[in-house]
Amino acid sequence: MSRGQDGPRSPAPGPGEPWGGMRPFSIKTKLGALVVISVLITTGLSMIAVHTKTELRFITVFSMIATLLITQFVAHSLTAPLGEMNTVARSISHGDYTRRVSEKRRDELGDLGQTINVMADELEAQDRHRKELVANVSHELRTPIAGLRAVLENVVDGIAEADTETMRTALKQTERLGRLVETLLDLSRLDNGVVPLRRRRFEVWPYLSGVLKEANMVASARATMGSGGSHTRTDVHLHLDVTPPELTAHADPERIHQVVANLIDNAVKHSPPHGRVTVKARRGALPDSLELEVLDEGPGIPRSEWHRVFERFNRGTVRRPHGPGSDGGTGLGLAIARWAVDLHGGRIGVAESERGCRILITLPGESSVPS
Numbered sequence: 001m002s003r004g005q006d007g008p009r010s011p012a013p014g015p016g017e018p019w020g021g022m023r024p025f026s027i028k029t030k031l032g033a034l035v036v037i038s039v040l041i042t043t044g045l046s047m048i049a050v051h052t053k054t055e056l057r058f059i060t061v062f063s064m065i066a067t068l069l070i071t072q073f074v075a076h077s078l079t080a081p082l083g084e085m086n087t088v089a090r091s092i093s094h095g096d097y098t099r100r101v102s103e104k105r106r107d108e109l110g111d112l113g114q115t116i117n118v119m120a121d122e123l124e125a126q127d128r129h130r131k132e133l134v135a136n137v138s139h140e141l142r143t144p145i146a147g148l149r150a151v152l153e154n155v156v157d158g159i160a161e162a163d164t165e166t167m168r169t170a171l172k173q174t175e176r177l178g179r180l181v182e183t184l185l186d187l188s189r190l191d192n193g194v195v196p197l198r199r200r201r202f203e204v205w206p207y208l209s210g211v212l213k214e215a216n217m218v219a220s221a222r223a224t225m226g227s228g229g230s231h232t233r234t235d236v237h238l239h240l241d242v243t244p245p246e247l248t249a250h251a252d253p254e255r256i257h258q259v260v261a262n263l264i265d266n267a268v269k270h271s272p273p274h275g276r277v278t279v280k281a282r283r284g285a286l287p288d289s290l291e292l293e294v295l296d297e298g299p300g301i302p303r304s305e306w307h308r309v310f311e312r313f314n315r316g317t318v319r320r321p322h323g324p325g326s327d328g329g330t331g332l333g334l335a336i337a338r339w340a341v342d343l344h345g346g347r348i349g350v351a352e353s354e355r356g357c358r359i360l361i362t363l364p365g366e367s368s369v370p371s
Helices: 027-052 056-093 108-156 164-187 204-225 253-269 303-308 333-343
Strands: 200-203 237-242 248-251 276-283 290-295 347-351 358-363
Touching (some): 056 108, 108 164, 204 276, 248 253
Parallel strands (some): 237 276
Antiparallel strands (some): 276 290
16 A cells, blocks of 8 residues: 655765765854954954054954954854744644755755754655555455445345355454454554565465455445445456466465455446456466456556556546446555555556556565565
């Protein structure tokens, strides 16, 4: 989920290390120059007094005035930036991360100003990631809650019997909801890159078959109860193609469920009436790797938009992209899919397709698990 999409930042320089190379004028240099100039002024005026026989008291007064003026100028140049830094720091403490310190100086105060700006950038990114995390979690929790509510309402209204199959469906949604709640602790560690993956080997065909069956079941339940949110379309046919049938994968099933479910949800939204969404699984080029494809028959994605597809809150620019019974979504599904694939050290992207949109996922094998 990548992750607005900020790139890695360069580490801030340590104490005594100037930003961007050598520092031409440090505070130590300026203070040293102040002392040297004051001595030169006093010496020069003293020599003038000796040659012109001027009274020493006049020379002393002139020396003091000149030294004070120079000292005032240097002091102002050193203290003026502190007021701006104080204002910016106060704004940051109040939650306003838009203020920045001007970066015109090439001394220690310039270094401090750039450090404050980097800190503001990091805090702003953290605040944005926190808000996006809440949106992602809400998006993920909505699916099992809607499915469970639909099943229970059908039982209460007498539309469905409280038989074993119905209760098993409700139990499955409840278990998925519980697993999603458990991942909240894992998601809180995203910034530190310590989200654990519960990898295991599983058979791809029965696993993906269950994901597709659940997608159909949830869509039917939503259509019955007339709920909003994700798609409520039941006219789109979901097709599974796994070759070879005994294909296995080594990954975290819950994370891969997030990927496939969100891609199916997105593909169904963009499918034409009575369209077809195909989920393909193949062995990858590397040993023990897996390739997944999700293809739809919709209008497709313009090549100019391929690089923005997986950005958070991006809902595309295709005119009237969604079929009947679907809304525009929140623009989080594909971002969540990319986040889950990144956790596995895999790749996800839009691929060439003669018709519609084709999303290609490559997951590394067991021997290529990232550290």
